[in-house]
Each structure stands twice: as C-alpha cells, then as structure tokens.
Amino acid sequence: MTMTGSAIERRKFPAPFENYELGDPFDEMFHSSGAPRQHYQEIYDFLLDLPADELKLHKQAADQTFLHQGITFTVYGRDEGTERIIPHDLLPRIITAQEWGKVEAGLEQRIHALNLFLKDIYHEGKILSDGVVPREIIYSCKHFRREMRGVHVPKGNYLTVVGTDLIRLPDGEFVVLEDNLRVPSGVSYMLTSRQVLKRIFPKLYQACGVRPIDHYGQALLATLRNLSPEGRPEPTVVLLSPGVYNSAYFEHSFLARQMGIQLVEGRDLVVHDNIVYMRTTSGLRRVDVIYRRIDDDFIDPLSFRRDSILGVPGLFNAYRTGNVTLANAIGTGVADDKALYAYVPKIIKYYLGQDAILQNVETFLASDPTEQKHILANLDKFVVKAVGESGGYGMLIGPHSTKEQQEEFGKKIIEDPRNYIAQPTISLSTAPCFVEGGNIEPRHIDLRPYILYQGEKSVIVPGGLTRVALRKGSLVVNSSQGGGSKDTWVLN
Amino acid sequence: MFYSIRHVTRFQYSSPVSESVMEVRMRPRSALLQQCLKFELHVTPRARVLFYRDYLGNTVHYFDVPGHHNRLALIAEAVVEVEEPEDIPEAVPMAAWDAIDEMWASGELYEFQMPSHFAQPSAELDKLVQELGVDRRENPLTLLRRLNQQMYSAFEYAPKSTRVDSPIDEALVSRKGVCQDFTHIMIAIVRGLKIPCRYVSGYVYPRAEEENRSTPLATHSWIEAWIPGIGPNHQGLWVGFDPTSNCVCGDRHIRAAIGRDYADVPPTKGVFKGRATSELTVAVRVLPTNAPADDKEELVLVPGSNSGSSPVADQHWEEMQQQQQQQ
Numbered sequence: 001m002t003m004t005g006s007a008i009e010r011r012k013f014p015a016p017f018e019n020y021e022l023g024d025p026f027d028e029m030f031h032s033s034g035a036p037r038q039h040y041q042e043i044y045d046f047l048l049d050l051p052a053d054e055l056k057l058h059k060q061a062a063d064q065t066f067l068h069q070g071i072t073f074t075v076y077g078r079d080e081g082t083e084r085i086i087p088h089d090l091l092p093r094i095i096t097a098q099e100w101g102k103v104e105a106g107l108e109q110r111i112h113a114l115n116l117f118l119k120d121i122y123h124e125g126k127i128l129s130d131g132v133v134p135r136e137i138i139y140s141c142k143h144f145r146r147e148m149r150g151v152h153v154p155k156g157n158y159l160t161v162v163g164t165d166l167i168r169l170p171d172g173e174f175v176v177l178e179d180n181l182r183v184p185s186g187v188s189y190m191l192t193s194r195q196v197l198k199r200i201f202p203k204l205y206q207a208c209g210v211r212p213i214d215h216y217g218q219a220l221l222a223t224l225r226n227l228s229p230e231g232r233p234e235p236t237v238v239l240l241s242p243g244v245y246n247s248a249y250f251e252h253s254f255l256a257r258q259m260g261i262q263l264v265e266g267r268d269l270v271v272h273d274n275i276v277y278m279r280t281t282s283g284l285r286r287v288d289v290i291y292r293r294i295d296d297d298f299i300d301p302l303s304f305r306r307d308s309i310l311g312v313p314g315l316f317n318a319y320r321t322g323n324v325t326l327a328n329a330i331g332t333g334v335a336d337d338k339a340l341y342a343y344v345p346k347i348i349k350y351y352l353g354q355d356a357i358l359q360n361v362e363t364f365l366a367s368d369p370t371e372q373k374h375i376l377a378n379l380d381k382f383v384v385k386a387v388g389e390s391g392g393y394g395m396l397i398g399p400h401s402t403k404e405q406q407e408e409f410g411k412k413i414i415e416d417p418r419n420y421i422a423q424p425t426i427s428l429s430t431a432p433c434f435v436e437g438g439n440i441e442p443r444h445i446d447l448r449p450y451i452l453y454q455g456e457k458s459v460i461v462p463g464g465l466t467r468v469a470l471r472k473g474s475l476v477v478n479s480s481q482g483g484g485s486k487d488t489w490v491l492n
Numbered sequence: 493m494f495y496s497i498r499h500v501t502r503f504q505y506s507s508p509v510s511e512s513v514m515e516v517r518m519r520p521r522s523a524l525l526q527q528c529l530k531f532e533l534h535v536t537p538r539a540r541v542l543f544y545r546d547y548l549g550n551t552v553h554y555f556d557v558p559g560h561h562n563r564l565a566l567i568a569e570a571v572v573e574v575e576e577p578e579d580i581p582e583a584v585p586m587a588a589w590d591a592i593d594e595m596w597a598s599g600e601l602y603e604f605q606m607p608s609h610f611a612q613p614s615a616e617l618d619k620l621v622q623e624l625g626v627d628r629r630e631n632p633l634t635l636l637r638r639l640n641q642q643m644y645s646a647f648e649y650a651p652k653s654t655r656v657d658s659p660i661d662e663a664l665v666s667r668k669g670v671c672q673d674f675t676h677i678m679i680a681i682v683r684g685l686k687i688p689c690r691y692v693s694g695y696v697y698p699r700a701e702e703e704n705r706s707t708p709l710a711t712h713s714w715i716e717a718w719i720p721g722i723g724p725n726h727q728g729l730w731v732g733f734d735p736t737s738n739c740v741c742g743d744r745h746i747r748a749a750i751g752r753d754y755a756d757v758p759p760t761k762g763v764f765k766g767r768a769t770s771e772l773t774v775a776v777r778v779l780p781t782n783a784p785a786d787d788k789e790e791l792v793l794v795p796g797s798n799s800g801s802s803p804v805a806d807q808h809w810e811e812m813q814q815q816q817q818q819q
Contacts (some may be wrong), residue, residue, distance in 0.1 A: 128599070134599075135599035135602050136599070136602070139599075139602045139603065139606065140606065146547060146603070147546070147547070149547035150547055270511060270558070271513065271556060272556055272558050273540050273542070273556070274542055301763045302513050302514075302515060302554075302761065302762065302763055306761075306763065313511065313513040313556075313763045314513040314554070314556055317515075317542070317544065317554055320544060321542075321544075
C-alpha cells in the first residue's frame with residue numbers, strides 16, 4: 001500500500017499546509033519536490049495569505065447554502081436519519097486545459113465505441129460472431145435485455161447521459177475506472193458546488209479563468225429534444241423519477257427545474273393505444289421523450305419486473321413502436337458491466353480502428369480459471385468488485401480488509417465467479433482538502449465527467465464531479481459510502 | 493392437416509379494476525411445417541389490439557383497457573395448416589455428439605443452452621438424472637426418445653398439483669405435475685447433457701388412438717431439442733418431444749410460441765390497477781377442419797393455471813424506490 005507507509009521524507013509546509021504529507025500517489029497541487037504546480041499557484045498564494053479563521057467561516061457559509069438548498073443524499077443501510085447533506089470540500093480541484101483536452105477526446109472516443117457496441121449486440125452481434133467479446137459475457141449479464149434485440153432506437157443513440165469515472169495513476173495519467181451507462185447521478189452536485197464556490201471565492205474564480213459549466217441543463221434538454229420521435233418537432237420532455245424515497249430525488253427535481261420540464265413518477269404516466277400520456281390538471285398530455293432515472297427492471301411491469309409499481313405498464317411497447325423515446329435506452333447496462341470493462345480497449349479498436357486514448361486499469365476476471373487463482377492468492381492486495389453493482393456496494397478493498405472479510409469474499413468468488421473482478425489497489429491521486437481542525441491535508445479523489453452523447457460528437461461540460469474520500473487514507477469516494485464532492489475547475 | 497383453434501380466456505375481478513394492459517402469445521407460428529392461415533383476437537371490453545414480433549419470432553398481441561371493468565374476456569380464433577413431418581429416424585450416428593458439441597461451443601444457440609428461470613439445475617434434478625441413468629452413452633436421438641418415455645413413466649399427471657410459478661423441485665419431489673412441469677424438468681436435463689433445448693407453448697389435437705394425458709381443454713407445452721444431421725439438407729432439426737403425451741411431436745402439435753421456458757411465453761400476461769383478485773377461466777378447442785369453424789358453440793370454461801395478475805400492495809413502494817441504483 002502506498003498511503004503513508006512509503007511516504008518520502010516529511011517536508012515542512014507553511015500554514016495552513018503544515019500537516020500536508022506527500023506520498024507515492026500523484027498530488028494534484030504539489031510536485032513531489034513540494035513546490036506547487038503552476039496551475040495551483042494562484043490558489044496556493046491565496047490560501048497562504050488568508051487569515052487563519054477565514055476558511056472556517058467560508059466552510060460554514062458553504063454548509064449553510066447546501067443545507068438551505070436541500071442538497072442531500074440518502075445513505076442506505078443506516079439506522080439513523082437517512083437524509084444527509086452531501087459532504088463537500090471547499091477547495092476546488094484544478095485541471096489544465098491541456099489535460100482536459102486529452103480527457104475530452106478520450107471520453108468522446110470511448111463512449112462512441114460503447115454506443116456502437118450496444119447497437120451491434122442488440123442487432124447483428126458481429127463483435128460476438130467475430131469472437132472479439134465472448135458471448136457468455138453478454139448473455140449472462142443481468143443487464144442484458146433480450147427484449148431489445150432488433151428494436152430500433154432513435155438515431156441509433158442508446159446512450160444519452162453517461163458518467164465515466166477517471167482516476168489518476170501515480171505518474172499523473174488519467175485512466176478509466178468504470179463507465180456508468182444506465183442512470184449516472186451526481187451532476188447536481190457538480191452544478192451546485194460551482195454555484196456555491198463562485199459565491200464564496202468570487203475573486204479567485206475570476207483570477208483563475210475557469211471554464212463555465214452552467215449550460216449543462218440546457219445542453220441536456222437540447223440533447224433530449226433531439227431524440228424526439230419522428231413527426232414530433234415540439235416534443236414534450238419529462239423526467240421520470242422513482243419518487244421521493246430515492247437517494248437521488250434531490251437531483252431529479254433539481255434537473256427538472258433546470259430544464260423547465262415536468263418531474264413525473266410512474267403513476268403520473270399512462271399508456272393508451274401505444275401512446276404515452278402524462279396526467280395533468282387539465283387532462284392527458286402526450287409525452288415524447290422521457291429522461292428516466294428508473295432502472296430497466298422497474299420501468300414497465302408488463303415487460304420486466306411484474307411486481308414493479310414504480311413503472312408504467314405498456315411503456316416498453318410504446319417505446320418499441322417508436323412513439324416515445326427513453327434516455328438512456330433500455331439495456332445499456334450490458335456495456336458497463338465490470339467484466340465487460342476489460343474488453344473496452346478491444347471494443348474501441350474493433351469499431352473505430354483506433355487505440356484507446358484513455359487507458360483502463362488492469363483487470364482480472366474471476367470467470368477465467370487462471371485469473372481466478374491469481375485473485376484468490378492476492379485478496380489482500382486487490383480491490384474485488386461485484387460486476388453488477390454500483391455505488392461502492394459489494395466491494396472488497398484488500399489492503400484495508402480483515403482476514404475474515406477476505407475469506408468471505410474468496411467463498412463468494414468461487415461460488416459465483418462470473419460476478420467478480422479484481423483490480424490492483426490503486427492509490428488515487430490526492431488533492432488538498434480543508435479538514436476539521438482548520439488545516440489543509442491531502443485526500444484521495446477521482447473524477448466523474450458527464451458526457452452528453454450525441455453521436456460521433458458529444459457535449460462534455462468541462463470538469464465534472466470530483467469525488468473525495470473524506471476519511472484520511474480512505475480510497476472510497478462513492479457518496480453512498482460517505483464520500484464527498486469538490487468543485488472541479490478546468491482552466492481556459 | 494388443417495385445424496381450427498378456439499381459445500377463450502376470461503378474467504373475473506372481485507371488484508372493478510382499471511388500466512388493464514395485457515400481452516397475448518397465442519398466434520400459431522408460421523414456420524417450418526406449420527402455417528397460420530387466419531388469426532383473430534377479440535377482446536371485451538373493446539380494445540384496439542396491436543402486435544409485434546419478438547426476437548424469437550413469436551407474434552405478441554397487446555392492448556389496454558383504460559376504463560373500469562369487472563371482467564376481461566379474450567377469444568382467439570386461428571386456422572392452421574400443419575404438414576406431416578418426414579419421419580424422424582429412430583437413431584442418429586454417435587458422431588452427432590461432435591456436431592452438437594460444435595454447435596454448443598459456437599454459442600449460436602446460447603439462449604437455449606443456459607439454465608433459465610424455470611429450468612434450473614438442482615439437487616433434486618440430479619437425483620432424477622441418476623435414477624434414470626441419463627448420460628451420453630447412446631446417440632442423442634435414442635437418448636432423448638428414451639428420456640421422453642422415462643419422463644412419462646416417472647411422473648403422474650395431476651392437474652392442480654403445482655402452480656404456474658412453481659419451481660421444478662416441487663414436481664420433482666412429489667413426482668406429480670402438469671405438462672409445464674414435465675417440460676421444464678426435461679429442458680433442464682437436456683441442457684445438462686449439453687444439447688440445445690427450448691420450450692414450446694401451443695396446442696395439441698388429441699387423437700383417440702394415441703396416448704394422451706393432457707386436458708384437451710387447456711394449452712399445452714413440450715420441448716424441442718436441436719439434433720444435427722437430419723431434416724432438409726441434413727442441416728439439423730429442432731425435434732419436438734412431448735413428455736406429457738409420451739410422443740415425438742408430429743402434425744397434431746401446433747406451436748404458438750417458443751422461448752427459454754414458460755416465463756418467456758405465457759399465453760397471457762397483464763397488469764391492472766385496483767385492489768382486486770382475479771379469477772381466470774380458460775377453454776381451448778382444437779378441431780380438424782377445412783375452414784374456420786363458424787359455429788358459435790359456447791365452450792365450457794375451466795379454472796385456468798396459465799396466467800393471472802394481481803396488484804402489488806403499496807407497502808413495497810418505498811423499498812422499491814430505494815432499490816433503484818443511481819450509479
């Protein structure tokens with residue numbers, strides 16, 4: 001492990017950085033020599049000059065704003081009150097224009113290839129008959145929707161909103177940790193963090209020359225409108241949410257407001273003769289495009305889980321006929337399966353004839369007997385993940401686990417190998433965070449940019465959500481596991 | 493042979509319901525030796541019936557009834573021509589196993605190779621396999637013929653001994669069941685032998701001189717296994733085995749839909765709004781004919797087991813919202 005064990009000599013930083021330690025991981029702010037990186041110079045100087053208590057006051061002001069806006073997240077599996085303010089850190093994470101250029105190009109390439117892949121496996125399946133991706137990975141994936149075979153999707157765009165998680169290796173290179181192709185969340189934190197930070201550090205924000213992200217809502221709406229069924233030039237777009245008990249309900253209402261569209265639940269929609277309508281106070285109104293934040297399984301009890309009362313009976317048949325568009329399409333989860341992840345570089349090569357601009361993290365599949373042996377022998381070193389899960393559930397972080405946990409995971413892997421993959425434990429890069437007690441210390445972070453896929457070209461607002469593992473030494477950044485967020489500044 | 497099929501399904505609700513949405517898989521397939529010449533589906537209360545073709549080539553009709561109603565009735569009428577198939581040989585060479593293995597490895601029929609919802613391996617299934625001595629020592633066709641006969645002898649046909657959603661273990665333990673149970677058990681065994689195998693839902697015309705256990709008043713099910721080297725151009729053939737009637741399927745089996753198992757192809761599948769229980773009755777009549785039957789003879793409806801719907805209680809609602817993964 002790389003956290004503190006092999007920390008290079010302890011160097012003395014001036015206040016408020018006096019507890020800042022540099023280790024093996026890439027640090028966003030400092031060179032390994034301890035000198036601030038050029039693009040962090042502005043904020044570094046600003047922090048050195050700031051009176052000691054000022055940061056605390058800023059933090060309190062920011063907390064107040066988050067609280068008043070109701071920017072909360074629900075953590076499941078806890079007995080106490082489940083609504084919590086999303087933990088956030090005051091200090092922006094900064095990315096240079098040059099670094100961003102590569103990330104943007106890499107994401108555009110990757111998501112385009114994954115979209116072509118989805119189209120292929122739900123139609124001819126050429127990549128399967130060519131043996132590039134094993135059939136078994138597709139057909140045994142619980143997110144593969146055989147009902148989607150042969151179904152025409154508007155413009156061939158299966159993907160609309162994608163959140164891809166990137167981390168930085170110790171040498172500073174951005175690599176892809178996972179893709180979220182079903183219902184990626186968190187974009188509301190990106191937008192609200194920015195609103196708050198602009199208010200708290202107006203001068204710093206101006207001085208740094210930060211690229212704006214405020215147009216996300218309008219870009220999303222334009223992307224959705226563009227998917228309108230044929231003959232519906234002025235489409236009615238709605239956001240379909242599971243309801244107020246869902247962890248991301250805040251985000252659903254936030255985005256609906258940003259776009260000026262109706263926020264609906266399943267019971268607000270009805271399908272009659274293959275057309276989807278919304279119940280309004282003035283009667284039924286036809287719906288053309290649905291930005292859905294409900295899982296495939298639950299979206300239509302007639303076609304999928306029959307016991308779902310969150311969905312809309314008959315929706316899938318209206319969709320199949322082309323009378324309504326769902327974004328994202330049904331069945332995209334087969335392409336963000338963690339076992340499929342290992343094949344993404346090959347998928348890019350297959351469809352685009354290009355090498356992947358953004359690399360993957362090395363991945364071992366438990367379904368392969370040789371790799372399984374390797375995983376079982378190194379459970380204390382690997383991160384083991386259940387392939388169908390998201391949000392940091394069902395995960396073993398080897399170096400931070402007990403012998404019992406490792407044994408338990410070993411058993412699970414042997415019982416259901418298809419369901420597990422392993423990756424080396426990577427020490428995510430660190431960035432300065434304002435910690436309790438008033439100091440600034442390094443914490444591990446990742447980056448989730450949001451891609452609005454529109455075909456070969458995508459709209460990617462500069463930056464994304466930087467997630468922080470707020471606990472010292474922790475590598476888990478998921479908000480469902482107590483991680484927090486940070487504003488992300490991409491410079492001009 | 494020409495057949496005229498009349499399939500009546502009636503749902504009676506304990507109190508008025510609304511927004512019924514239903515899918516129907518009853519139209520006989522037009523493929524291979526079978527042609528569906530006519531199909532009509534009448535729905536009461538009146539509804540606009542639409543259809544699509546699913547990825548397995550089944551025709552699926554669907555409709556919705558928005559207003560309040562106490563009952564829902566479907567009458568499906570079909571005229572089908574079924575040609576007598578070439579005689580299926582008693583046996584194929586042992587080398588057929590190699591062709592099966594090759595097909596299996598290619599993954600072309602992957603969907604019909606994997607365990608599916610109702611056709612899962614289990615300890616009880618292993619026991620039966622042991623007991624029947626099923627293994628690859630014979631050629632695949634002889635083996636399947638023998639297995640079909642053994643299935644017939646090992647189980648007692650007992651209507652209502654299982655429910656529509658019973659796992660096969662229930663029938664395996666009691667050695668009693670209906671066609672659907674026998675079909676699922678046989679599929680699980682055949683896939684276990686690494687022979688691609690699928691579920692067929694349809695109708696059977698009972699001939700007096702032949703063995704027949706299934707109620708002629710209901711829909712029927714059987715299996716099809718993929719056997720190489722036979723059929724037109726020796727390209728391989730899906731051969732039907734009916735473990736309920738102890739026969740290889742010929743021109744008295746009419747195929748309505750194929751799937752991995754029952755879960756893919758229930759004759760009706762629907763949901764409605766309202767706090768009501770539904771009672772399902774069904775009648776099926778298959779007659780040899782030269783033209784669509786035009787008599788209006790009322791069929792006697794019997795309690796059906798093939799599909800019903802009931803609303804989900806509201807208390808699951810909160811939990812379900814939470815289960816939605818937000819990535």
